[in-house]
Amino acid sequence: MSHLLHRSVNGAYPVAVGGKGVMLFDAEGKSYIDASGGAAVSCLGHGHPDIVAAMHAQIDKLAYAHTSFFTSEPAEELAEHLIARAPKGLSTVFICSSGSEAIEACLKLARHYFIEKGESRRTNFISRRQSYHGITVGALSVGGRMKDRAPFKEMLLTGHHIAPCYAYRDQRTDETPEQYGLRVADELEAKILELGADTVAAFVAETVVGATLGAATPAPGYFKRIREICDRHGVLLILDEVMCGMGRTGTLHACEQEGIAPDLMAIAKGLGAGYAPIGAMLVAGKIVAAIRQGSGAFPHSQTYNGHPLACATALAVQKVIERDDLLANVRLQGAHLERRLKERFGNHHHVGDVRGRGHFWGIELVADRASKTPFEASLKLNARIKQAAMARGLMVYPMGGTADGVSGDHVLLAPPFIADAAVMDTIVERLGEAVDAAIADAL
Template identity: 50%
Template sequence: MATDNKTSAILHRDTRFVPKKVVGGKGSYLFLEDGTKFLDSTGGAAVSCLGHGNEQVNQMIKDQMDQVSYCHSAFFGTQVAEDLAQLLVDSTGGKLSKLFVVSSGSEAVEAALKLARQYFLELPTPQSQRTKFIARLPSYHGTTLGALGLGGHVQRREPFEPLLSRNTSHVSPCYAYRGKRDGESDADYVVRLAAELEAEFQRLGPETVCAFVAEPVVGAALGCVPAVPGYFRAMKDVCEKHGALFILDEIMSGMGRCGTLHAWEQEDVIPDIQTIGKGLGGGYAPVSGILIGDSIVQTMDKGTGVFRHGQTYQGHPVSCAAALAVQKTIQEQSLLDNVREMGAYLESQLKQRFENHPHVGDIRGKGLFWGLEFVKDKATKEPFDSEVRLSSLIQGKGLEPEYSVSLYGCSGTVDGIKGDHLVLAPPFVVSKTEIDLLVDTLEKVLKDVFASL
C-alpha cells in the first residue's frame, strides 16, 4: 500500500513506506485515492468513535470557527470549553469536578503526572518527598519523554532509555490469560497482585510515591485486556492506605469505547485523576484532557491556586467544539446502547469463528474494544518469534486492496518484545452487516498470513 518515498516531503512513520492518501470518509468507511472503499474497523487507533463525515459534528466545528478559532487560555475562556467541561463533570456525577483540556493523549498523561506531584506540594503540610510513580508492565501511556518513562513497554522505551526519568517502577498487569496460575481463583489472583503492589510501595518507601497509574482495559500494549473483578478496588485500597493518588488512563478505553462513558463505572471505583482522549473528540479535532477529583481541586484552591503547567493550545475552542459535538451526538443518539449491543455481537462472532483457531490463544475485550492474541502453540501459549513480525504481517495484509480493512497489529504482548496481538475498535455506529464483513475479512487475512508462514 505504498508509493515511491521520493514523492513525499513528509517524514512518515517508516521512511520506506508512503501510505495511500485518504480522499473522503463516511460512517465506517474511508475512501482512498485509488477508489478503494476501506473498512475502518479500528477507528485508526480506537479514535473514530462516530465514524467519518458526521454532519452534525462538522457543522458545530464550522459554527465555532465562524465565532472564534483561537484565544490564549492565560487571557480568555470560551463558552464552548465551559459547556464541554460541565457535560463531562456531570457525566461523573460530580465525582470528578474539573476538566483540563489539551490536544493529545501524551499531553494529558504529562499533565496528570505534574498535577499529581503538585498536589502533594500544595497540601497544608507539603509532602515534597513524593516523587515516584508506579505503573505496570508492559503498559503504554504516551510517546513524550514523561509519558514514555511512565509506560513499561520495552520496544517503545528502548531507543530512548538513557533519556527517561528514573522515577517510575513497574508491577505486573492484571492479565488473566498469562498471569493467573493454574487453579487460581480471580479473588486469589487479585490478592497476589495487591500484595505485589504493596511490596513495591514498601520497596520504594510508601511516603515517596505520588501515584499508581493503570488503564482500566489495556489497549495497544496488551490488546484489550480487562481486569478481573475486584482488581481495581484492591489497587485503590493500597494507594489510599499510603496516601498516594490513583490515576486511571482512559485515553483509549474510555469515552464510551467499553460500553459506559467512563470505563471505571464498570469497576465501581473512582480515580483521583482520569485521562481521556481518542473517543473524546472522535478524531474530528485533536483533543484530550484530564478529569480531576474534587479533593485535589480544593487542595490547589487553598494553596497557590495555580497549576504550574500550561500549553499553547490548552482549551482550544475548535477542539472543544468537536468534543462537545461528539459527546452530544453520543448522548442524543443513545450510541452507548449500540456499543453494548454490537459489542456483544462482535464478541460472539469472534469467539464463534476463532476460538478454535490453532493460533488464536485468547479473545478478550469489552464493548467495541476487542483483541486477539496469537500464539505459535495453543497448549503452551508459546508466542511466535519476534523476527516473524506476525502482527505487522496481519496489519499489512489487511491494507492490501483485496481485503481493505484496518487491523491494528501490535507486538511485545508477552514481555515487551515477543508476542503478537491485534486490536479491533469499530465506530459506535457500526452495524451487524459491517461486523459480519469485518469478521469474514479477518478470517481471510489470517488464513492467508498463516498459510504464508
Template identity: 60%
Template sequence: MSHIFPRHCHSSMPTAVDGDGCFLIDENGKRYFDGSGGAAVSCLGHSNERVIHAIKDQAAALAYAHTSFFTTQPAEDLANLLIDNAPGDLDRVYLVSGGSEAVEAALKLARQFHLENGEPNRKHVIARRQSYHGNTLGALAAGGNEWRKQQFSPLLIDVSHIAPCYEYAERRDDESLEDYGLRVANELEAEILRLGPENVMAFLAEPVVGATLGAVPPVEGYFKRIREICDQYGVLLILDEVMCGMGRTGHLFACEAEGIAPDILCIAKGLGAGYQPIGAMLCTSQIYDAIANGTGFFQHGHTYLAHPIAAAVGRAVLSEILDNDLVLQVRKRGEFLGRELNRVFGQHPHVGDIRGRGLFWGIELVEDRDTKTPFDPSLGLAGKIKKAAFAEGLACYPMPGTRDGRSGDHVMLAPPFIASEVELAEAMQSLDRALCTTI
C-alpha cells in the same frame, strides 16, 4: 516526491481522500472498513453532521483564544458536560490536545498536589509492565513497554513497574480469578512499602489495557483492591482512559465497570472522534482545592489548551454519544462482535485468547494453543497481518511484543460505535482471510 516525515521511512501508503461512515476511501476509490477506528479514535465514523457543523460554526465565530487571557463557552460547556457524567468526585477539567498531554498534565498535577499538601518527598510513580501512556518523555517513562522506551531510556525518569492484570498469560493454573486479581493488585502495596509510603505520589494504570496488550480487561475485584491500597497509603490513583474511555468499553468511563473512581482521569481519542485533536485531564475537587488554596497556579500549560474549535467538537461528540444512547449501542454491538469473534476464530489453531469489552476487542495469536507459546518475533507476524488485512479492505491494529515488548502478537479491534452488525461480520471475514494468508 513527498516531504512528509512518515512513521516508517520504508513504507508506502495510499492517500486517504474521503470518509463515509465506517469507511475510509483512498485516491483510487478503494474502501477500507475502519476496524480499529484508527487507534480507537473514530468512534462516530467519518461523516457525522453534528460534529461537522460544530467545527464550521465555531470556526466562523472564534477560532482561538489563549487561556491566559480568556475562557470560552465551548470549553465551559464541555467541562460541564464531562463533570455531569463523570464518576466519583471528579470535579474539574483541564482541556489539552491529546492523550500524551493529558498524562503529562496528570503526572505534574499529582506532584504539585503533594507539594501544596506539605508532602514534598512524594515523587515516585508506580505503573504496570506492558502499559502504554503516551510518547512524550514523562508519559513514555510511565509506560511499561520496554521496546518503545529502550532507545530513549537515558532521557526518562525512573518509574517503578508492577505486573499487569493479564489473566490469560500470567494466572497460575491453581489460582482462581479472584486470587489472581488480589495477588497482582497486592504487588502495588509491596512496591509502595519498598519505596516508602511517604515517597510515592501516584499509581497510573489503564482500566482496560489497549495498544500493548490488546484490549485486556482486569479480573473482577482487581481495581477495588487497587483503590483500597491507594487510599490506605495516600497515593493518588490516575486512570488512563485515553484509549478505553468515552464509551469504548460500553461505559462512558471505563472505570465505571469496576465500581471505582480515580483521583485523576485522562481521556482523549474518542473525545474528539478524530475530528479535532483534543484530550482532557479530570481531577477531584480535593486536588483542585489544594492548588486553589495554595499557590493558586498550576505550573503547566500548552499553547492550544482548551482550543475553542476542539472544545466545540468535544462537546458535539459527547452530546452525540449521550443523546443517541451510543454507550448502550456499544454494549449491544460489542456482544455481537464478541460472538462473531468466537464463532470465526474460537477454534482457530493459532488464536489463543479472545478478550474485550464493548467495541474494544483483542485476539492474541500463539504458535501453540495448549502451551500458549507465542510465535517467534523474527517472523514479524503482526506486520504481515496488518498488510494482509489492509489488502482485504480492513484497517485493524495488529501489534507485536504482547508478552514482554518483544515476543507475542495480537490484533486489536475498535470499530466505530455506529458500525452495523453486517459491517462487523464482513470485517471479521476479511480478518479471517488475512489470517489464513499469513499463518
C-alpha cells in the same frame, strides 16, 4: 519522494481522501472498513454531518483564544458536560490536545498536589509492565512498554513497574480469577512499601489495556483492591482511559464497570472522535481544593489548551453519542462482535485468546495453543496481518511484543459506535481471511 517524516521513512502509504460512516477511501478509489477507529479514535465514524456542522458554526465565531487571556464558551460548556457525567469526586477539567499531553498533565498535577500539601518527598510513580501511557518523555517514563523506552532510557525519569493484570498468561491454574486479581493488585502495596510510602505520588494504569496487550480486561476485584491500597497509603490513582474510555467499553468511563473512581483521569481519542485534536485531564475536587488553599496555580500549560474549535467539536461528539444512545449500541453490537469472534477464532490453531468489552476487542496469536508459545518476533506476524487486512479493505490495529515486550502478537479491534451487526460480520470475515493468509505467508 514525500517531504513528510512518516512513521516508517521507507514505507509507502495510500493517500486518504475521504470517509463516510464506517468507511475510509483512498486516492485510488479503494474503500476500507475502519474496524480500529484509526487508533480507537473514530467512534462516530467519518463525515458525520452534525459534527461537521458544529465545527463550521464554531470556526465562524471563534477559532482560537489563548487561555492566559480568555476562557471560551465551548471550553466551559465541554467541562460542564464532562463533569456532570464523570465518576464520583471528579470536579474539574484541564483540556489539552492529545492523550500523551493529558498523561503529562496528570503526572505534573499529582506532583504539584503533594508540593502544595507539603509532602515534597513524593516523587515516585508506579505503573505496570506492558503498559503504554503515551510517547512524550514523561509518559514514556511511567510506561512499561520496554521497546518504546529502550532508545531513550538515558533521558527518562526513573519508572517503577509491577505486574500487569494479564490473566491469559499469568493466572495460575490453582487460582480463581478473583484470587489472581488480588494477588497482582497486592504487588502495588509491596512496591509502595519497598519505595517508602511517603515517597510515592501515584499509581498509573489503563482500566482496560489497549495497545500493548490487546484489550486485556482487569480481573474481578482488581481495581477495588488497587483503590484500597492507594487510599491506605495516600497515593493518588491515575487512570489512563485515553483509549478505553469515552464509551469504548460500553459505559462512558471504563472504570464504571469496576465500581471505582480515580483521583485523576486522562481521556482523549473518543472524546473528539478524530474530528479535532483534543484530550483532557479530569481532576478530583480534593486536588483542586489543595491548590486553592495553597498557591492557587497549576504551573503547566500549552499553547492549544482549551482550544475553542476542538472543544466545540468534542461537545458535539458527546451530545450525538448521548442523543442517539450509542452506548446502548456499543453494548448490543459489542456482544454480537464477541460472539462472532469466538465463533471464528475460538478453536483457531493459532489464536490463544479472544478478550475485550464493548467495541474494544483483541485476539492474541500464538504458535502453539497448548503452551501459549508466541510466534518468533522476527516473523513480524502483526505487520503481516495488517497488510493482509488492508489488502482486503479492512483496517485493524495490530501490535507486537504482547507476551513479554519482545515476542507475541495481537490484533486490536475498535470499530465505530455506529457499526451494526452486518458491519461486525464483515469485519470478522475479513479479519479471519487476513489472519489465515498472514500465518500461511509467515510459515
